[in-house]
Amino acid sequence: MARSPRIIASIVAVALIVGAxxxxxxxxxxxxxxxxxxxxxxxxxxxxxxxxxxxxxxxxxxxxxxxxxxxxxxxxxxxxxxxxxxxxxxxxxxxxxxxxxxxxxxxxxxxxxxxxxxxxxxxxxxxxxxxxxxxxxxxxxxxxxxxxxxxxxxxxxxxxxxxxxxxxxxxxxxxxLRGETFRPDPAKSAEWNHGAYLVDGLAHCGSCHTPRNALGAERASAQFAGGEADNWRAYALNDRAHAPVSWNAESLYAYLRNGWHPDHGTARGPMAEVVSNLSTVSDRDVRAIAIYMADISGAPKPESDRGAVLAQVEPASAQADAAGAAIYAAACASCHESGRPLPYGGVNLALSTAVTSPDPRNLANTVLSGVAAVAGERSPIMPGFADSMTDAQVTSLLNYLRARFSKEQPWTGVEKTVADARRSQTALLQSSVGPRNAPADPSQRDQP
Ligand code: HEC
Ligand code: HEC
Ligand code: HEC
Structure with missing residues (x-):
């Protein structure tokens, strides 16, 4: 009994410490x-x-x-x-x-x-x-x-x-929250360090391109391993990237500056907004970002140059999904096999990360919504097929594109991805801001 006031006192003390x-x-x-x-x-x-x-x-x-x-x-x-x-x-x-x-x-x-x-x-x-x-x-x-x-x-x-x-x-x-300030790496160039400072800081590239844990924080151990934004996949940009042709400093620079590159296609969805912003900043900043990101993506993979990628496309007749093949021939091939240069012609789909990506979300988004014109600018345009194709047709088409234009395993759950994409694209069209597409020629863009 005599000890209980002391116990109470220590409980109070602990409570005060925890409270403080x-x-x-x-x-x-x-x-x-x-x-x-x-x-x-x-x-x-x-x-x-x-x-x-x-x-x-x-x-x-x-x-x-x-x-x-x-x-x-x-x-x-x-x-x-x-x-x-x-x-x-x-x-x-x-x-x-x-x-x-x-x-x-x-x-x-x-x-x-x-x-x-x-x-x-x-x-x-x-x-x-x-x-x-x-x-x-x-x-x-x-x-x-x-x-x-x-x-x-x-x-x-x-x-x-x-x-x-x-x-x-x-x-x-x-x-x-790690309140670390940027510390330059003395072993690297000034440009690389400026790029690292921008990419990890203001440009927050990892906020979309790095996967998050259950509490919504970026996983430090999986930097640039691929994340998401607005029901778009923000592709992996590290050495696990799925881009058919490996990225390098030159192609990254062009893509980030102009919104497209002939070996990769165009930036769409949330990335189009990023690129349309980057088209208005100093060349030095964009070049630094490209140099740093090229280092993150590592050495080019063997078999990943443009010629090798295009040479491995299967002939159309080898494909099983007849319904998908027919849709592609009727609705897509005229633009995507026209040979018209980018950004006005469509890229050969064997070059598109949308087709080699681990999930078909971005491909579904693009087929449903197309690539919208930027108001007042000459820019690439692709019609959206949301109104003219059923989910089952889009599913057949996606399965066909995966088999014909990539060497990856077939996707699973494509039908559900297409249904989700249809819902989210409709919602986004109502709430989102600005061009969902990058300018073909950044010099045409107004400076604020
Ligand atoms: C990914 C979306 C996103 C980006 C990019 C972003 N913000 Fe915000 N910001 C928000 C949201 C959401 C809030 C509100 C947070 C809250 O209510 O707790 C916010 C809050 C703020 C606030 C606090 C304002 C207040 O009245 O409390 C400031 C300041 C701010 N942002 C500045 C900036 C600046 C400067 C940039 C660019 C360098 C920026 N933000 C980029 C989403 C963003
Ligand atoms: C708001 C989210 C977001 C931010 C911030 C963002 N990205 Fe992206 N990024 C995406 C999405 C989504 C895609 C896929 C776009 C598509 O399908 O066309 C993408 C695509 C890319 C690609 C093309 C990859 C490929 O294989 O096709 C590169 C390169 C890239 N981003 C680099 C960057 C860099 C560098 C930064 C920072 C300067 C950045 N991103 C910031 C969302 C984002
Ligand atoms: C009127 C011409 C046109 C038609 C028809 C068309 N596209 Fe496109 N498409 C484009 C243009 C232009 C772009 C932007 C350049 C690029 O990225 O290839 C594009 C972009 C794309 C991309 C993004 C490629 C990348 O990674 O940058 C995909 C995927 C795509 N189209 C698939 C399709 C499919 C599937 C069909 C048929 C259902 C189709 N397109 C029909 C013109 C067209």
């Missing part, structure tokens, strides 16, 4: 509100660099919704846990970041905490932005603070309990 630790993990102070700085107070050269950095970071892809104003937020970003709406990052004092100091902005980029001290969901890819230098954060801040302010209140997220509680995010950060 939890408080330390969760609690972040507010940073004082400021008057919106005058746009004239920012150096135009810094603003200009900020515009490029914002393009490298795809800030517009997530912070601008279809028909909405630039950076005013409200885009629904689907996650496996529910829908998160992006914030208004225009300098509107009431509904945007107009009252944020540069310190508040840099803290959000580096630790995912808003000005008032609330934890932000990692859908905002700050797990990559942690490595952004102070100088680059300053330029991004200058760019955003000089945009026209837009009054656009936040939309409430649609998340399941307990994930709708922001303190939970602190636990996620404790497990997965």
């Amino acid at each position: 630790a939890a408080f330390a993990v969760v609690w972040r102070p507010a940073i004082a509100a400021i008057e919106r700085p005058s746009p004239a107070s920012f150096d135009p050269a810094v603003i200009k660099r900020g515009r490029e950095l914002a393009a490298l970071g795809n800030c517009n892809s997530c912070h601008t919704r279809q028909g909405g104003q630039d950076f005013a937020g409200g885009l629904p970003v689907p996650t496996p846990f529910g829908v998160i709406y992006s914030s208004n990052i225009t300098p509107d004092p009431e509904t945007g970041i107009g009252q944020w100091s540069e310190a508040a902005f840099a803290r959000a980029m580096m630790t995912g905490v808003d000005r008032e001290g609330r934890h932000l969901y990692p859908t905002f890819p700050y797990d990559h932005f942690t490595n952004v230098t102070d100088e680059d954060d300053r330029a991004l801040y200058a760019f955003l603070m000089t945009r026209p302010p837009v009054h656009a209140p936040a939309r409430p997220n649609e998340l399941m309990f307990p994930l709708d509680q922001r303190p939970v995010i602190a636990g996620w950060k404790l497990l997965f």
Whole structure:
């Protein structure tokens, strides 16, 4: 009996320690509100660099919704846990970041905490932005603070309990957020290091191209092994890549800069937005990204040059799926075997990663939705077949393409993938933003 007060005291002590630790993990102070700085107070050269950095970071892809104003937020970003709406990052004092100091902005980029001290969901890819230098954060801040302010209140997220509680995010950060700043590798070139800094940081390539674990964090041990975005597969880019012709620095540069390469075809879906942003940044940045990614993808594989890949295509008559063969001959071959150069002609499908990929999602998306024209530009166009083909017909076609144009095993579950693709493409057409297609000639694209 005499010991129970001591036991109670120690329980209280433990509870206090646990409570204090939890408080330390969760609690972040507010940073004082400021008057919106005058746009004239920012150096135009810094603003200009900020515009490029914002393009490298795809800030517009997530912070601008279809028909909405630039950076005013409200885009629904689907996650496996529910829908998160992006914030208004225009300098509107009431509904945007107009009252944020540069310190508040840099803290959000580096630790995912808003000005008032609330934890932000990692859908905002700050797990990559942690490595952004102070100088680059300053330029991004200058760019955003000089945009026209837009009054656009936040939309409430649609998340399941307990994930709708922001303190939970602190636990996620404790497990997965590495606040590492970028450390250059002295053994590599300056260009390689600049590429590594951009790819792992602002450009957050791994946020789509690296697989995630059950808690939605990127798997560090499987960097660039292939991930997903908006029901598109973001192909593997490491030495396990499925691209029929191996990527190299030159082809990566051309694809990232222009949106297509004759040995690989065009960027579609979420990658088209990435490329359309990259078409507006400095050549030096894109070249550095290409050099770093070429190193990630490793040495070219034997049998992976264009000639060898095209030589292995089976003759049409050798194929079993007669229904698929007939659809291909009637609806696809005229463009894809025309010999018209890219990007206006279709690539020989033996060169397409959509056909060699471990799942047929991107191929189904492309057949159903086609390749849309970019408004006001000469760009590749392919009709969508959603209205003219049934799921069973698309399934036959996909099975045929896999057998005829690749040496891989047949896909399983194709019919379900096609049905899912039809649903998600319809939903995306209603909610998404911007061109789903890259410009054929980036010089035609307006500079903001
Ligand atoms: C993949 C989508 C995505 C990209 C890319 C993205 N963001 Fe966001 N961002 C979001 C979402 C979603 C939120 C809201 C998170 C929340 O409510 O917890 C957000 C929140 C923010 C916030 C906090 C605003 C506030 O009022 O709390 C800032 C600042 C921000 N983003 C800046 C940027 C910048 C700068 C870039 C480009 C360098 C960028 N974001 C790129 C999705 C994105
Ligand atoms: C928002 C998600 C997203 C981001 C961010 C992203 N990608 Fe992609 N990427 C994709 C998707 C999806 C595809 C497949 C596109 C297709 O089917 O045409 C793709 C395709 C590619 C391909 C073509 C691979 C092949 O074999 O055809 C390359 C190369 C590539 N991405 C490089 C990059 C690099 C480098 C970055 C960063 C600068 C990046 N991606 C950022 C989603 C993304
Ligand atoms: C009017 C011409 C046209 C028709 C018809 C057409 N395509 Fe395309 N397709 C294109 C163009 C142009 C592109 C963009 C260049 C490229 O990537 O091949 C494209 C892109 C593609 C791609 C992406 C290749 C890559 O990885 O970049 C696939 C896959 C594809 N088409 C499959 C098909 C299939 C299957 C059919 C028949 C159901 C079809 N296309 C019918 C013109 C056409």
